[in-house]
Amino acid sequence: MKPTSHRAVVLRHRPEGVPVASDFDIVREELPGVSAGDLVCRARFLSLDPYLRGVIAGRHLGHTLELGQVIPGACVAQVTHSHDERYSEGDWVVFEGGWRERCVVNANSVRRIEDTAPSTALGVLGMPGLTAWAGITKLAKVRAGDTVLISAAAGPVGATAGQIAKILGARVVGIAGGAEKCARVIRHFGFDDCVDYKSLRFQHDLRAACPNSVNVYFDNVGGAVLEAALANLALHARVVLCGLMDQYNDAIRPPGPNLAPVIGARATLMGLVVYDYFAELPLYLAQATVWIKARQLRWLEDIQVGIEATPEAFCRLMRGENVGKSLVKID
């Protein structure tokens, strides 16, 4: 006979800054009615993930959560009563159940998992693992010999990303908070090195740990750690923007270009330096000349006269007062 009520965690207050336990309430709730195709499940593991901070604040890719609602999130559960022929009592499943002890869920919304180490379906064999794999193999396309730098290296995404990069032949450096975490990242996860971002010597240590610069940076935190990593990029480096732990707790967006929309849009930002294209100048000139003759390509010039006019002409340019190419004509 199934119990009729169980406990769940709801949002009491929207946290200000780092959440505290009193932002949440434990309430009792009734199981909803059961239909054909449903499974009644007992939760065995609830997944807590940083992205939930944004959901609670109403900032995560448009999701929002009202006060009094159960906190969402993935769970690993066992079936207690099955109304679907594919599942039996005792089967292990993973699904989006939220922070509650029992759930009714349609069998088409769950994924069956093995009963050995079932909790890994929330970590290395779940969303965090898939995130790490996609970033390392699909976006950064890590190759043997790359130096790969990974922040939040003790977390499930970072730790998995680093190990996959090692398997692919990269040299892997982690970033984590505190000497103990760094030691674990090296000893348990096999990273080649790990740098403590809480150390006053962080920027120095980071440079020392990446003497040949960074070919791939997998960013889970944003902020000052991202900035330090960007200062160590090798030519043609690839940077995966995956998380913004540094600002999840902030109600006010930090100053400077906010890269959150870059993640949401799955956008690609590329640095351009024209020197790389000098060899193609003849090709461009041939094409541009055709366009100019066809009156498809026009230009404007902002011309001052005489070498003595040069300083003020440059100041005009730097004040943004020119229209078109800024030139000084020498008569």
Next chain:
Amino acid sequence: MKPTSHRAVVLRHRPEGVPVASDFDIVREELPGVSAGDLVCRARFLSLDPYLRGVIAGRHLGHTLELGQVIPGACVAQVTHSHDERYSEGDWVVFEGGWRERCVVNANSVRRIEDTAPSTALGVLGMPGLTAWAGITKLAKVRAGDTVLISAAAGPVGATAGQIAKILGARVVGIAGGAEKCARVIRHFGFDDCVDYKSLRFQHDLRAACPNSVNVYFDNVGGAVLEAALANLALHARVVLCGLMDQYNDAIRPPGPNLAPVIGARATLMGLVVYDYFAELPLYLAQATVWIKARQLRWLEDIQVGIEATPEAFCRLMRGENVGKSLVKID
């Protein structure tokens, strides 16, 4: 008979903020000695470019300039005395001559140009044009139907980039400072629209001008304009980071992630959202299971027990105190 001295512009002070004319001096200098293979040239057009602000400050890709040195930069010049059989008096050439009236330059360091509109070799048919072309065709790979947004649209890079994007079939929106510049961008360069970043309604106007969001953003300025553009990116948008006019005048780096090293490194930043890879979960799981069996992939879990422990467990996670995947075990 050639004149033995001419005028040049040297750096007197390192500018603080926006440069003023008194940061520079006009001095007389002698022509250096002439060797076989050299050309003596009379400058006809000097190029003034925003990147020079960084050179003057010693920040441009490692270049620096000492006080008293002539400001560098490209020039269009005519040969007055040739010591190379390929060139004759009166020939037009472009080269890196700096801000001076006359130069001696080795013939291997110049590029011959047409005598029709020779100044275009410093603009639409020179570095700015090549920059625009590389960004639009090589990095952003603009396609017909794209909405392309371009900052500093009245400048030579932006204006050329927009016109090339139009030729390729894109809808092109510019950003420029002031109603007059915006009108020129539309009327002279044929952009579909242009938004004034100095307007108080800038963010609103930008959104209205890009109702289907932005597929390609060509950034020449950084700062608040970059941030506004990032907030309007379409899915899988491509962003070319080409210039940082907004901060060239600042001695102190603006707060927030500084993207200057991204440009210098020609790096690629990519936003990752795991939802896009759900279809590949089985592939990842099969691979990860092999790695786990081979002991190449490990994990750690940070487990708290009982639904009542969930709020504090989440707070631990958001304080960064967990090591490994944060879970709550329901007994």
